[in-house]
Each structure stands twice: as structure tokens, then as C-alpha cells.
Amino acid sequence: MENKDTQGELWEVFIQSKAGQSFKHAGSIHAYDREMAIDNARDTYTRRGEGTGLWVVKSKEIVAVSPSEEGYFFDPSNDKVYRHPTFYEMPEGLKNM
Amino acid sequence: MEAKLKYYLQIADNALILSHRLSEYCSKGPFLEEDLANTNVALDLIGLAESMYIEVARQENEGRTGDDIVYRRKETDFLNVILVEMPNDDFAHIMVRQFFTDVFHQQFFSELRNSKDEFLMGIAHKSIKEVLYHLKRSSEWMFRLGKGTVEAQEKAQVAINKYWKYTHEFFLENDTDSEMLKAGIGVDLSLIKKNWLAKVEEIFTMSNLTIPTNDFTIEGGKQGYHSENLGYILTEMQFLPSKYPDAIW
Numbered sequence: 633m634e635n636k637d638t639q640g641e642l643w644e645v646f647i648q649s650k651a652g653q654s655f656k657h658a659g660s661i662h663a664y665d666r667e668m669a670i671d672n673a674r675d676t677y678t679r680r681g682e683g684t685g686l687w688v689v690k691s692k693e694i695v696a697v698s699p700s701e702e703g704y705f706f707d708p709s710n711d712k713v714y715r716h717p718t719f720y721e722m723p724e725g726l727k728n729m
Numbered sequence: 730m731e732a733k734l735k736y737y738l739q740i741a742d743n744a745l746i747l748s749h750r751l752s753e754y755c756s757k758g759p760f761l762e763e764d765l766a767n768t769n770v771a772l773d774l775i776g777l778a779e780s781m782y783i784e785v786a787r788q789e790n791e792g793r794t795g796d797d798i799v800y801r802r803k804e805t806d807f808l809n810v811i812l813v814e815m816p817n818d819d820f821a822h823i824m825v826r827q828f829f830t831d832v833f834h835q836q837f838f839s840e841l842r843n844s845k846d847e848f849l850m851g852i853a854h855k856s857i858k859e860v861l862y863h864l865k866r867s868s869e870w871m872f873r874l875g876k877g878t879v880e881a882q883e884k885a886q887v888a889i890n891k892y893w894k895y896t897h898e899f900f901l902e903n904d905t906d907s908e909m910l911k912a913g914i915g916v917d918l919s920l921i922k923k924n925w926l927a928k929v930e931e932i933f934t935m936s937n938l939t940i941p942t943n944d945f946t947i948e949g950g951k952q953g954y955h956s957e958n959l960g961y962i963l964t965e966m967q968f969l970p971s972k973y974p975d976a977i978w
Contacts, residue, residue, distance in 0.1 A: 638759065640760070668869065672766060679769060
């Protein structure tokens with residue numbers, strides 16, 4: 633018997649927890665269309681006041697680095713400590729950095 | 730029981746019984762997210778019902794609790810409309826039953842925000858936010874089913890044709906409704922009916938679905954005369970308190 637997936641496409645969910653902050657990946661959901669994707673994301677991830685903003689995007693539309701490329705893609709920055717702003721002192725009262 | 734508390738029960742019983750029906754469907758949804766969505770609606774409705782039963786118990790001040798009102802009340806004292814008792818025949822039936830009720834709740838709670846009764850006014854403000862989401866979801870499903878495959882459209886239309894005769898009861902003005910309207914506590918059901926029809930027409934028109942022309946009506950729930958379904962629902966719901974009256978949470 634054919635084992636057909638009837639859950640619709642996979643979508644990635646991004647939630648903004650407070651106005652002005654960046655959206656963070658929360659997980660993924662299944663849905664057949666854009667409206668269903670937003671509804672399902674809301675019902676799965678924001679029922680307890682987790683968010684003030686919500687994005688969904690089809691998983692297949694996301695461009696990602698393939699695991700085989702990881703080495704030469706990320707490693708070269710490891711020994712360049714000057715790329716990190718660790719020598720600066722954080723101004724007092726700065727909350728979102 | 731005074732009319733105002735009966736009015737509370739009419740609202741609460743609709744929410745309770747529909748919530749129970751939705752809870753029966755928990756774990757049986759077409760896929761995980763849809764299952765969650767459905768159960769979330771059930772949770773919203775049971776939350777609404779619970780706060781109202783507790784308030785009824787408090788105001789009547791006869792030593793009953795909210796649980797007593799749910800678990801120790803007989804069938805003929807339940808005041809919900811018959812539509813919400815209808816079984817979960819299939820997904821189309823579940824969504825059509827939900828859509829009809831959501832449109833009613835949207836119109837009803839919108840108006841109820843002007844109630845002179847402070848408790849009802851508060852309930853209305855709280856519920857309208859939840860109901861607007863329920864309606865968004867069930868409206869989208871009407872569109873999806875109606876504009877989907879031939880089979881989906883047919884299933885939705887079959888459910889609409891079957892449930893249409895039960896929808897008129899939402900707007901049936903009984904003595905409780907009249908008294909509450911006069912007192913400025915309740916809403917004008919003839920206005921609700923007009924707005925309900927307009928909204929249903931709007932969604933159906935864009936969804937390739939048709940309002941039945943048949944005006945045949947079945948009613949009685951608001952007077953305590955129910956379909957056979959409610960008996961089965963209550964038998965299951967009240968089983969434990971009936972068998973073990975002293976059981977506590």
C-alpha cells in the first residue's frame with residue numbers, strides 16, 4: 633500500500649517574543665497553505681503568550697549550508713579573536729545585545 | 730432559578746457541550762497540528778464555561794459548586810442548543826458545526842460587551858478575542874473545503890444541509906432572553922440573527938457553498954428538550970460523580 637504523507641508541507645516557525653527583538657526559530661509545523669500555516673504555528677507555539685510576532689516560511693524555501701561544507705565554511709573564523717568585540721565594556725543599562 | 734442565572738447557563742451550556750464534543754475528537758484529528766488546533770478550541774470553551782458555572786454557583790448561594798452544576802444536573806435542566814450536541818460524524822461536520830457556532834459567538838459576545846451586568850460584560854470582552862480566532866480558523870476551513878476537491882465540497886455541503894435546521898434555535902427568543910433584553914443585560918437576538926446570516930452568506934458565497942432554502946426548524950434545547958445525543962454525553966460526563974459521589978479531584 634502506498635504510504636502517502638497527508639499532513640501537507642513542512643513550514644518553519646519564527647517567533648518574536650517582544651516588539652523590536654529579532655525573530656527566533658521555534659520549530660516546524662505541517663500545513664497545506666499560508667493561512668493554515670500561521671494558524672497551526674499559533675496553536676502549536678504561541679498559546680502561552682510566547683510571542684508578539686510570528687513568521688512562517690516553507691522549509692524548502694530556506695537556503696542552508698550543507699553539512700559537508702561546514703568545515704571550510706565556518707572554521708576559518710575560529711583563530712581570529714579580533715573579530716569578536718570582547719575587548720569592549722558593555723554600556724550600563726543595555727539590555728538587548 | 731432566577732432568569733439571569735438561566736441566561737448564564739444558556740451561554741455556559743453551549744460552550745460546555747461543544748467543548749465536550751471537541752474533546753472526544755482529541756487524538757483523532759487528520760494530523761498533529763489540526764488535532765492541537767481543535768483541542769485548543771475545546772480548551773477555550775471549557776475555560777469560558779467553567780468561569781460561568783462558578784459564577785452561577787456563587788450568585789445563587791445555595792451551597793452548590795461549579796462542578797455540582799455540571800456533574801449533578803439532569804438532562805432537562807441543560808439549556809444548550811441542540812446543534813452543539815451533534816456527534817462528530819466526520820471532519821466536515823465538525824467544522825460546519827464549529828463555523829455556525831463561531832459566527833453566533835462572534836455576534837453574541839460582540840453585543841454582550843454592552844451588557845449592564847458587569848460579569849457578563851467581562852466575560853464578553855475576554856471571550857471575543859478567543860472567538861475571533863475560532864472564527865478565523867473555521868471560516869478558512871469553509872473556504873478550503875468548499876473550494877477544494879469535489880469530494881470536500883460535497884462533504885461540507887452535506888453537513889450544512891443537515892445542520893441548517895438546527896441553527897435557527899440560536900436566535901429563538903425564550904422568556905429568559907426577553908427578560909434579559911428588557912433589563913439591558915442580554916442581547917437582541919433578532920439583530921444577532923441578521924448579522925449571523927450576513928456573515929454566513931459572505932463566507933459561503935466565496936467558498937462555493939450554498940445556504941439551504943429549507944426553513945424547517947428543530948428546536949427545544951434552550952427549553953431543556955434535547956436530542957438523544959445529550960443523554961449519551963451526560964452519561965459519560967457524569968459517570969464518575971454518579972458512581973462515586975464523594976470522589977474529589
